[in-house]
Every structure is written in structure tokens, then in C-alpha cells.
Amino acid sequence: MNKMNKNELFDYLNEVSFMLDDITLYLNTHPDCPDGIDAYNHYKKLREKALNDYTCNYGPISRYDVDVNNYWDWVNKPWPWEGECGC
């Protein structure tokens, strides 16, 4: 996979997360479906990697993953309703 920039990685994280949102609803009513289980395991790995890459490079998505030294950076990172420019 080519190196993604910040926006591309964020979009990719949203896409693989959405795949899990959809697959998990399907699995709730088809808990023994082998194709559903394979798809879940596949996208779970992709999301874990994307979430980890994004957090390490651009900051936390979750407040359980804040890398805190001398300032609580969670308050600085933009909120999703602020839109692209974050201003």
C-alpha cells in the first residue's frame, strides 16, 4: 500500500470502520455465517492498523490513546463537526 497522507489515511480509517459497522450488524442476525466471519476478521485487521497508524502519526481518535507528556493534547485536536478547516 502506498503511503497515505493525513486526509487519505483518515478517509481510509472511516471506510474500513464502516465496513465493520455494516458487517457486525449482519453478524448479529447471522452469527454462524462463515463469509461474514471472514469479512469481519479481514476488516478488523485493516482497521486496527489504520487506527494505530493514524494515532501514532496525527494524534488520538480516542481519549484512551492520548500520548500525553506535559499538555493534554486531546483538547487541541479538532472535533468532527468542525469540518475540514477546523476553524
Added chain:
Amino acid sequence: MWVYEKRLQCPVNIKETNAKLAQAIISQYGGPDGEMGASMRYLSQRYSMPYKECMATLNDIGTEELGHLEIVGTIIYQLTKNLSMEEIKASGFDKYYIDHTTGIWPQAAGGVPFNACEFQSKGDPLTDLYEDLAAEQKARSTYDNILRLCKDYPDVYEPIKFLRAREIVHFQRFGESIRLILDKLDSKNFYAFNPAFDKAAPCLDKNCKMN
């Protein structure tokens, strides 16, 4: 317990304000078929749901609806950001502005405040799930109505189209939930007892000695 992620399920980046459109779309925030009612309905109904697949379905769709509430709130916020007084007066947004400035408050397009009477939690699995099917269709119709209003605004159209598609997926999952329940009930009389309440209902645990 919920863990917040600083991202929307579907991105929203609206470049042009439009207070008139915001006043219509706000119905999906706090209106009769909106996302607040949807999330509260499923998250309230899940407690008395006795079937494990259906409990998971209510929990997880209810959670997704909270994410949709956030998407709709974001759309309204961005459509009304930095409005001038002229725009507020010309768009008819002045009535909302008097009570809320440009804060986000759950109301219907016609100004009626959000009310828990817009959904039911009946404590009867079939009754609740049939309500859920209807709720998804009503929300889908509302999104269809919104789409007709925002054809020329792709920044708004795309996330609304996403939300509409999710209503259809949820409808499908609730339909499957009903099918799963019916398979476990007496096909001669599905309504012989309320499996969430009556003692006549068999325990769902196959190893339970009470059966």
C-alpha cells in the same frame, strides 16, 4: 459504556451556509422520525428483549443511530455557521435564532420540540420490532423528502444519501430479527404469550431445567 471516536461515520464538510435547508434537516435531529428518537427507541427497547441476536441488533443499531444524530447535528451546525443577520432574517431562521441563537436543539422542522412520545418501548419483542420496521421506513421517507430539497448542494446531498441507505439496511436487520423470533415461537399462535413477560414463555437457554 460507550467510547467516543473523534470522527464521523460519514464525513461532512459543508462549504456554503444555508439556513433554510438547516431548518428542514433539523427534523432528522429532533423530529418525529429523527435520529434522536431512533437511538432512544432501540437503546430503550434492548433491556426487555429476551433473544440474544435481537438484543445485539437493538444495541448496535441504537449505537449507530447516535452516530447518525452526530452527523445530522454536524450538517445543521455547518449550514448555520457564521450566518449574518441579513441571512437570518431572509431565510426565516429568525424564529429559531431567538430561542437558540445558532446552537443545536432537538426540534422538528415545524418547531415542535423533541418528545419521548415519538417512540415506544412496549416490553413485547414483536410489538417493539414491528415499530422499529415502521420507524426505519418513516426515517427513509423523511430523507427522501430532504434529498428533493438539496439536489443542488452536493456537500449536503452525499451524507443525507448515506443516512438514507442506512435506514434500508437497518430495516433489513430488524426484519431478520422478527424472523428469528417467529422461529422460536408457536407457529399456530405467535401471540400466545409475551416472551419478555409471561411465565409461560420457555427459557431460551437450552440447558435450563425449567423447560
